Amino acid sequence: MSKQQPAQFINPETPGYVGFANLPNQVHRKSVKKGFEFTLMVVGESGLGKSTLINSLFLTDLYPERIIPGAAEKIERTVQIEASTVEIEERGVKLRLTVVDTPGYGDAINCRDCFKTIISYIDEQFERYLHDESGLNRRHILDNRVHCCFYFISPFGHGLKPLDVAFMKAIHNKVNIVPVIAKADTLTLKERERLKKRILDEIEEHNIKIYHLPDAESDEDEDFKEQTRLLKASIPFSVVGSNQLIEAKGKKVRGRLYPWGVVEVENPEHNDFLKLRTMLITHMQDLQEVTQDLHYENFRSERLKRGGRKVENEDMNKDQILLEKEAELRRMQEMIARMQAQMQMQMQGGDSDSGTLGHHV
Amino acid sequence: MLLTGQSGLGKSTMVNTLFKSKAWQSNLPSLEVPIPQTLELHSVTHVIEEKGLKLKLTVTDTPGFGDQINNDKCWDPILSYINQQYEQYLQEELLITRQRHIPDTRVHCCVYFVPPTGHCLRPLDIEFLQRLCRTVNVVPVIARADSLTIEERDAFRNRIQQDMNTHCIDVYPQKCLDEDINDRILNSKIRKQIPFAVVGADREHLVNGRCVLGRKTKWGVIEVENVAHCEFLLLRDLLIRSHLQDLKDITHNVHYENYRVLRLNESHQLPRGPGWVNLAPASPGQLTSPGPGKASRKSYRDTKDDEC
Numbered sequence: 001m002s003k004q005q006p007a008q009f010i011n012p013e014t015p016g017y018v019g020f021a022n023l024p025n026q027v028h029r030k031s032v033k034k035g036f037e038f039t040l041m042v043v044g045e046s047g048l049g050k051s052t053l054i055n056s057l058f059l060t061d062l063y064p065e066r067i068i069p070g071a072a073e074k075i076e077r078t079v080q081i082e083a084s085t086v087e088i089e090e091r092g093v094k095l096r097l098t099v100v101d102t103p104g105y106g107d108a109i110n111c112r113d114c115f116k117t118i119i120s121y122i123d124e125q126f127e128r129y130l131h132d133e134s135g136l137n138r139r140h141i142l143d144n145r146v147h148c149c150f151y152f153i154s155p156f157g158h159g160l161k162p163l164d165v166a167f168m169k170a171i172h173n174k175v176n177i178v179p180v181i182a183k184a185d186t187l188t189l190k191e192r193e194r195l196k197k198r199i200l201d202e203i204e205e206h207n208i209k210i211y212h213l214p215d216a217e218s219d220e221d222e223d224f225k226e227q228t229r230l231l232k233a234s235i236p237f238s239v240v241g242s243n244q245l246i247e248a249k250g251k252k253v254r255g256r257l258y259p260w261g262v263v264e265v266e267n268p269e270h271n272d273f274l275k276l277r278t279m280l281i282t283h284m285q286d287l288q289e290v291t292q293d294l295h296y297e298n299f300r301s302e303r304l305k306r307g308g309r310k311v312e313n314e315d316m317n318k319d320q321i322l323l324e325k326e327a328e329l330r331r332m333q334e335m336i337a338r339m340q341a342q343m344q345m346q347m348q349g350g351d352s353d354s355g356t357l358g359h360h361v
Numbered sequence: 362m363l364l365t366g367q368s369g370l371g372k373s374t375m376v377n378t379l380f381k382s383k384a385w386q387s388n389l390p391s392l393e394v395p396i397p398q399t400l401e402l403h404s405v406t407h408v409i410e411e412k413g414l415k416l417k418l419t420v421t422d423t424p425g426f427g428d429q430i431n432n433d434k435c436w437d438p439i440l441s442y443i444n445q446q447y448e449q450y451l452q453e454e455l456l457i458t459r460q461r462h463i464p465d466t467r468v469h470c471c472v473y474f475v476p477p478t479g480h481c482l483r484p485l486d487i488e489f490l491q492r493l494c495r496t497v498n499v500v501p502v503i504a505r506a507d508s509l510t511i512e513e514r515d516a517f518r519n520r521i522q523q524d525m526n527t528h529c530i531d532v533y534p535q536k537c538l539d540e541d542i543n544d545r546i547l548n549s550k551i552r553k554q555i556p557f558a559v560v561g562a563d564r565e566h567l568v569n570g571r572c573v574l575g576r577k578t579k580w581g582v583i584e585v586e587n588v589a590h591c592e593f594l595l596l597r598d599l600l601i602r603s604h605l606q607d608l609k610d611i612t613h614n615v616h617y618e619n620y621r622v623l624r625l626n627e628s629h630q631l632p633r634g635p636g637w638v639n640l641a642p643a644s645p646g647q648l649t650s651p652g653p654g655k656a657s658r659k660s661y662r663d664t665k666d667d668e669c
Binding site (some may be wrong): 045046047048107108109110111112154155156157158161162163166183185186188189256257258259260261262263264269270 | 367368369370371428429430431432433476477478479480483484485488504505507508510511576577578579580581582583584589590
C-alpha cells in the first residue's frame with residue numbers, strides 16, 4: 001500500500017490556488033541565467049566628462065590606457081566610433097554593457113559632417129539585426145542596437161547650440177535621446193534651473209523627441225510614483241562624474257576636491273547623478289522595449305518599403321527597357337536600310353561614272 | 362582691452378568683475394539681472410583713480426563666436442574691429458594739422474577665453490589665436506575655471522603651453538621683445554603661469570564676516586579675489602598694475618607699425634608733400650589674413666618669424 005505521500009505534489013494551502021503566480025520567479029531565474037545586454041551611446045564635445053561619467057555610473061574603468069590626443073592630431077581627425085564592451089556582474093546578475101563612444105564630435109571648425117558617421121553606425125546596427133532576424137538560424141541573435149543615447153550639453157553657453165539641435169533632430173527617430181548637462185559643478189543652483197528651463201523650451205521649439213519616462217502605473221506604490229514624478233521633473237539631468245574617493249566629513253565619498261569645497265557625486269543636493277543612475281536602471285527594460293517597438297519597427301518598415309519600391313522600379317524599367325530595345329531595333333533597321341541604299345547608289349554611281357567616263361571617252 | 366571667446370564663457374561677467382574689484386571704487390550700477398547673450402560689440406569705459414592718477418579704462422565685450430555648425434572665418438568680425446581702430450588712428454596721424462593728443466581707441470590687449478575642457482586647445486582656438494597674436498597683444502585665460510580641480514588646471518595649463526609652442530602662437534609677454542635680463546626674468550615667471558585660470562563673478566557674498574565677490578554653491582563659495590581659488594588677481598595685476606605701459610608701448614611700436622607699413626605699401630604712397638594722403642580703403646580679406654611682421658623693436662622678431 002502506498003502510504004507515502006509524494007512529497008513534491010502537495011496541495012498548496014488555499015483552495016483555488018493553481019500556482020501560476022510563480023511564473024515571474026521562473027522568468028526571473030531564466031533572465032538572470034541568460035544575462036542582460038544593453039548598448040549605450042555617448043555623444044558630446046570633447047572635454048565634457050563623458051568617459052568620467054560612464055566610469056562613475058557603472059563603477060568600472062572602461063578606458064584604462066587612455067591617451068588624450070594633442071591639438072595637432074585633433075585638427076586632422078574626423079569623428080570615429082569606438083565601441084567597448086564590458087561584462088559586469090552584481091549579485092549574480094550579469095550585464096553585458098556596450099558603450100559606444102564618439103571621439104572627435106564637435107572638434108572640427110566645420111562640423112557639418114560630424115554626425116553622418118554616427119547616424120550610419122546606428123543604421124548599420126539596425127540593418128544587422130534585421131538581417132539576423134530574417135535569417136534562418138534565429139537562435140543567437142546578438143542585439144547590438146543602440147538602446148539609449150546620452151547627449152552631453154555643455155554647461156557653458158546659453159542653451160542648445162545649433163549643432164546640438166541639428167544632431168538631435170537627425171537621430172530622434174532612431175534612438176532614445178536622454179539629454180544630460182555635463183560638468184554641472186560650474187553652475188549655481190539658479191543658473192542650473194535657468195539652463196534646464198531654457199533647454200526644455202528649445203527642445204519643444206524645435207520639436208525634438210527626447211525619451212520620456214513612462215508614467216507610473218496606478219497600482220504601483222506611492223514611493224515609486226513620487227520617484228517617477230521627481231525624475232520627470234529633473235530632465236535634463238545635470239551631472240558630475242568622478243571616481244576619486246575624497247575624504248569629506250569623516251567618510252570617504254566619490255567626488256571632486258576643490259579649494260573651496262568638495263562636490264559629492266552621490267549627493268542629490270549637489271547634482272542629479274543619482275537620479276540619472278536610478279532612471280537608467282529602473283527603465284533599462286523600458287528603453288530596450290521602446291527601441292524594439294518604436295525605433296526598430298520604424299526602421300524596418302522604412303527599409304522594407306524602400307526595398308519594395310526598388311522592385312516596382314525594376315518592373316517599370318523592364319517595360320521601358322523593352323520599349324527602348326524596340327526603338328533601337330527599329331533604328332538599326334533603318335540604318336541598315338540606309339546603308340544598303342547608299343551602297344546601291346554607289347554601285348549605280350560607279351556604273352554611271354564609268355558610263356559617263358565611257359561617254360567622255 | 363578686448364574680451365573675446367566662445368559663447369557663455371563669462372566674458373560679460375568678467376567686465377563687471379574687473380570694475381567691481383576692490384582695488385578701486387568705481388560707480389557701476391549693480392546689475393542683479395542675469396546677463397543676457399551679447400549680440401554685438403559693447404564697450405564700457407570707466408575712469409578709475411588711484412593716488413591722484415587717473416586711468417581711463419575701456420573694456421570691450423564681444424559676442425560669442427564659434428557656435429555655428431560651420432565656424433569658418435568666424436574670427437573676421439573681431440579682426441576687422443581691431444584693424445578699424447588702427448585705421449582710425451592712422452588717419453588721425455596722417456592729417457596735416459594733427460591734434461596734440463590723438464584719441465587712442467586702439468586695442469592694447471586682447472583677452473582670449475579658452476573653454477575649460479581639460480584636454481587641450483581646440484582647432485578653432487588655434488586658428489583664432491594664430492591670427493590674433495599677429496595683430497594684437499593676446500593674453501589667453503582659462504575661463505570658468507571652477508570646473509577644474511587644481512591638478513586638472515595645472516595639467517591643462519601645461520598642455521596649452523605645449524600647444525602654443527607647437528603652433529608658434531606668441532602670446533603676451535612675447536619672448537622676443539624682452540629688453541633686458543630683468544625683463545626676461547620677470548616675464549618668464551609670468552609666462553610659466555599663462556594662461557591664468559579665472560572665475561568671474563559680480564555678486565557679493567558674506568564669507569567669514571567679509572563681503573567678497575564670488576559664486577555661491579551648495580558646497581562652498583568660490584572667492585574671485587582669493588589667489589588659492591582662482592587667478593583673477595594675477596590677471597588684473599598683470600593688465601593694469603604692472604604691464605599696462607608695456608602693453609601700450611608694444612601696441613604702438615610693434616603692432617601699429619606693422620599695420621601702418623602694410624597699409625602704406627598697399628596704397629603705394631608715403632606721406633610727403635602738401636595735401637592729404639587719401640589711402641584707398643583696404644579690402645577686409647587682406648587685413649585679416651596673417652601677414653608678415655615687418656617692423657620690429659629688435660631684430661629677434663624677424664628671426665623668430667623665420668624659425669616658425
